[in-house]
Amino acid sequence: xxDVIQHLIDGxxxxxxxxxxxxxxxxGVCSKGRVGKAxxxxxxxxxxxxxxxxxxxxxxxxxxxxxxQEPYLVAVPVQGQPGGYLTDLQLDGTGPQARLSGYPxxxxxxxxxxxxxxxxxxxxxxxxAAEIEIKLGDKEWGEAANALPQNVIGDTGxxxxxNEGDILVAGDVYSFSTRVSVGPVEKTGDxxxxxxxxxxxxxxxxxxxxxxxRITKGGGRNEGSFQLSIAGGDNYQKARTxxxxxxxxxxDLGVKxxxxxxxxxxxxxxxxxxxxxxxxxxxxxxxxxxxxxxHDVEFVHVVGESDSVxxxxxxxxxxxxxxxxxxxxxxxxxxxxxxxxxxxDYAAWLLAERQGVSCRFVTVCAQFGEVVxxxxxSRLRNAAGLQAGRVISIPVQRATGRVKDGPVSxxxxxxxxxxxxxxxxxxxFLTAKKYGGLEGTYWADSRTLAxxxxxxxxxxxxxxxxxxxxxxRIAALKSMYDxxxxxxxxxxxxxxxxxxxxxxxxxxxxxxxxxLAAYVVDIPPGQDIVNNGVSVELSLIGIPIIREIKxxxxxxxxxxxxxxxxxxx
Numbered sequence: 110x111x112d113v114i115q116h117l118i119d120g121x122x123x124x125x126x127x128x129x130x131x132x133x134x135x136x137g138v139c140s141k142g143r144v145g146k147a148x149x150x151x152x153x154x155x156x157x158x159x160x161x162x163x164x165x166x167x168x169x170x171x172x173x174x175x176x177x178q179e180p181y182l183v184a185v186p187v188q189g190q191p192g193g194y195l196t197d198l199q200l201d202g203t204g205p206q207a208r209l210s211g212y213p214x215x216x217x218x219x220x221x222x223x224x225x226x227x228x229x230x231x232x233x234x235x236x237x238a239a240e241i242e243i244k245l246g247d248k249e250w251g252e253a254a255n256a257l258p259q260n261v262i263g264d265t266g267x268x269x270x271x272n273e274g275d276i277l278v279a280g281d282v283y284s285f286s287t288r289v290s291v292g293p294v295e296k297t298g299d300x301x302x303x304x305x306x307x308x309x310x311x312x313x314x315x316x317x318x319x320x321x322x323r324i325t326k327g328g329g330r331n332e333g334s335f336q337l338s339i340a341g342g343d344n345y346q347k348a349r350t351x352x353x354x355x356x357x358x359x360x361d362l363g364v365k366x367x368x369x370x371x372x373x374x375x376x377x378x379x380x381x382x383x384x385x386x387x388x389x390x391x392x393x394x395x396x397x398x399x400x401x402x403x404h405d406v407e408f409v410h411v412v413g414e415s416d417s418v419x420x421x422x423x424x425x426x427x428x429x430x431x432x433x434x435x436x437x438x439x440x441x442x443x444x445x446x447x448x449x450x451x452x453x454d455y456a457a458w459l460l461a462e463r464q465g466v467s468c469r470f471v472t473v474c475a476q477f478g479e480v481v482x483x484x485x486x487s488r489l490r491n492a493a494g495l496q497a498g499r500v501i502s503i504p505v506q507r508a509t510g511r512v513k514d515g516p517v518s519x520x521x522x523x524x525x526x527x528x529x530x531x532x533x534x535x536x537x538f539l540t541a542k543k544y545g546g547l548e549g550t551y552w553a554d555s556r557t558l559a560x561x562x563x564x565x566x567x568x569x570x571x572x573x574x575x576x577x578x579x580x581x582r583i584a585a586l587k588s589m590y591d592x593x594x595x596x597x598x599x600x601x602x603x604x605x606x607x608x609x610x611x612x613x614x615x616x617x618x619x620x621x622x623x624x625l626a627a628y629v630v631d632i633p634p635g636q637d638i639v640n641n642g643v644s645v646e647l648s649l650i651g652i653p654i655i656r657e658i659k660x661x662x663x664x665x666x667x668x669x670x671x672x673x674x675x676x677x678x
Contacts, residue, residue, distance in 0.1 A: 137412025
């Protein structure tokens with residue numbers, strides 16, 4: 110009363126809300142940190158003190174190396190399971206197919222030979238039944254016994270299953286391999302040199318590696334010396350004396366080397382493959398529950414091997430987040446080729462897993478190879494961390510395979526990869542390739558696991574739409590419970606005009622940043638706003654990506670009647 114009354118009118122300056130593009134959450138196994146806790150990571154973070162060692166730390170390093178100047182990462186430790194697997198059962202013969210069951214308990218290369226043809230027995234005492242004999246590695250064939258519906262294969266943890274009534278054929282051989290987290294040690298060179306042993310520490314194997322130990326100076330303990338490579342022999346650490354007690358711990362990997370007593374000959378080498386611990390999808394989603402309630406990110410990168418069950422579970426989680434108005438997609442990894450598996454077998458397994466799967470909010474990286482880190486070490490691993498780092502460093506509308514942005518300098522493709530790459534890319538996996546005439550490796554199409562007819566089969570389309578959805582939702586919220594105005598006078602400056610202006614302002618930011626070519630915001634007239642609310646049609650006009658270039662070359666003699674320059678004159 111009798112004074113100047115001032116009011117603040119907010120939301121008219123044209124400021125648009127920010128997006129979450131370039132922000133990622135990474136979940137995986139590591140040796141430190143609390144499971145389910147979100148750790149904010151930047152280029153200056155001390156990863157070893159926060160997270161220790163393990164697959165999560167490796168992928169985070171790769172994303173920081175390729176993620177631009179200021180990458181934004183949230184790392185979440187997940188409970189891991191020891192690495193190990195049973196390979197697919199192979200049949201050399203014409204008899205019935207069998208199956209495998211169990212969990213690997215030791216390293217073994219197994220062969221089961223049908224010694225006597227006949228039906229599968231109900232028990233050990235049945236006469237006239239088929240007999241089988243088992244061979245483990247280089248050992249002799251074991252004693253023949255009746256082939257049963259369930260045949261326990263020694264102490265390997267595997268069981269060979271036949272169907273009751275199967276008729277086995279003599280001479281047929283069923284074979285498979287079992288591998289645990291520390292693979293078998295293979296020696297090359299002097300036969301008299303003791304076999305170096307590799308064993309887990311109390312923490313278990315922490316990271317994948319291809320160990321190569323070579324003797325550089327002959328002799329026994331405290332006399333001979335050796336060099337170690339964790340990258341399959343691509344590079345070696347400095348030479349070290351064989352310890353006096355024979356034990357040499359590798360704390361970063363969670364294993365120790367044991368040199369038995371004896372004389373080691375110069376040049377003898379030992380090779381052993383370590384399998385990284387992997388989380389189950391149940392543990393992953395459980396660990397992500399709290400961090401996803403706190404941190405709003407563009408995508409979630411799950412570290413570790415996955416299959417079709419994991420992909421569908423992540424699609425269900427992404428749909429749940431969509432319904433909570435937080436559009437987020439998932440990025441997963443496939444496993445590495447297993448013992449005795451070539452690229453054709455590897456690709457066939459992936460294509461079989463892809464059958465019948467449609468996950469438009471999921472990308473799966475099938476690319477693997479030798480990945481070199483900033484410390485100079487290279488290891489065979491899935492390259493999803495490098496691809497994820499490229500994603501967070503570029504605008505949403507840009508393809509990770511844009512040649513102008515340069516090659517993936519840290520990645521070397523496996524020999525013969527081009528034979529499998531095209532089929533895997535066509536099936537919707539993330540892959541990398543080489544171009545004739547260019548050096549280096551480049552990302553191929555950034556595909557999702559969507560149907561071929563889906564608008565969201567490309568990652569850059571998904572990113573662009575998700576950003577627009579987030580921006581327009583926040584802009585539209587400004588008009589909640591606003592007066593719509595008189596619908597019979599649409600030209601009035603009413604609530605509908607304010608709603609449209611806010612939506613256009615949000616999308617203008619994306620057009621200005623060249624993330625969209627244009628847009629159309631349309632509020633159809635004649636709506637029953639009182640009972641049905643307001644419907645707004647948003648048309649996002651995207652920027653096309655050049656995915657193929659066709660050059661047509663022809664040769665013409667100068668001055669001939671086909672010379673196109675004559676037409677110009």
